Amino acid sequence: MNPIDELRAARPAHLGDGPVDEETRRAELAHAMAQGRPARRRRNLRPVWGLSLAGAAAAVTAFAVLTAGTGGGTAPRAPSQALTQPKVSETVKLSAQEVLLVAASRAERQPATSGEFWHTETLARTLFTAPGGYVMATEQRDEMWVSNNGQWSRSQYLGAEPATDKDRAKWAAVGSPAEIQQTVPGKGVGRLVPIAANKPYTDHHAGKEAFWLGRNVTLADLASLPEDEAGLKAWLLKYYEGKDTEGDRPMAEDAWLFRVSAGLITDMPVSARVRGAAFRMLAALPSVTSVGGVTDSQGRQGTAIAMETEAKANNADTAQGVLQDRLIIDEESGRALGRESVVVKPGGLQVGLEPGTVWSSTAILEAGWTDTRKR
Secondary structure, X not given: OOHHHHHHHHOOHHHOOOOOOHHHXXXXXXXXXXXXXXXXXXXXXXXXXXXXXXXXXXXXXXHHHHHHHHOOOOOXXXXXXXXXXXXXXXXXXXXXXXXXXXXXXHHOOOOOOOOOEEEEEEEEEEEEEOOOOOEEEEEEEEEEEEEOOEEEEEEEEEEEEEOOHHHHHHHHHOOOOOEEEEEEOOOEEEEEEEOOOOOOEEEEEOOXXXXXXXXXXXXXXXXXXXXXXXXXXXXXXXXXXXEOOOOOOEOOHHHHHHHHHHHHHHHOOOOHHHHHHHHHHHHOOOOOEEEEEEEOOOOOEEEEEEEEEEOOOOOOOOOOOEEEEEEEEOOOOOOEEEEEEEEEEOOHHHXXXXXXXXXXXXXXXXXXXXXXXXX
């Protein structure tokens, strides 16, 4: 039996043979996606959650045909037999709500895991404009281990380089300086940025508040989060004051919830049910949109959901910009690949950048429990 016939045979009887309304279709879709194969375990680090959107894409497409017809970083893994199915971007673009509900269903089915340390490894990339009008990109790698006894971090500035070949030519034309003074629109020149990388440095904090959810929280706080979307939203909004998570500029409630919850999803040690609740809460936000298939800073393919926010202006004379905050999910495993800020309207620190430019990104290289840490 071919896949279309199998899906037709599996079509729930209560749906009948006629058209299915949008609300019912989405509910059935979320239920169907929850029946997919479990994510593969990884060695040493035990991931908390997983989701297979790539395998689900073909089923989503076929199901849509039935209903409509009748009515550092880690290198990408080699494709398996299950991945020979077309990706979402090659078949049908799911809405943000569909992507998030599928993610919620898969996340809630993941087994509980544990370890002595919660470990994350990230790679951050940020653009800045030099006085000569060319754009440079800086990179930094960060690792963190958190336990009930404290937190340890290991960081390394990886250096700076021209963002494009055109920028490289401009940099070379002014003598390829080893240090570049960053231009801050509205304020003139800023800090000196070195081209060369630094040696790694480590730090240790005895404090237990290692995470940010509108306020500083501990592992114990994360362990006690509500496991339903309404309760989780209410818990988070207790700390919403109408402004950005980093500063005093105004921020709408939806945008604030998106930013805080994206951090919870990508690199915080919460239970499978809490992560599922976070996905469902985001799915209910009217401002969240689907970007579709994207490539992250490490060359990995993923599916992005997003929300637009105002970019920070440096002073009253600086134009107000608009950024698109993205959360990128891997279509194969469902883990968060990272987050990006994309220029929609240049302004503030993004003056001089073209719309569509990824101004800053954080790639999640590792996020899971482990019993060891680097010394």
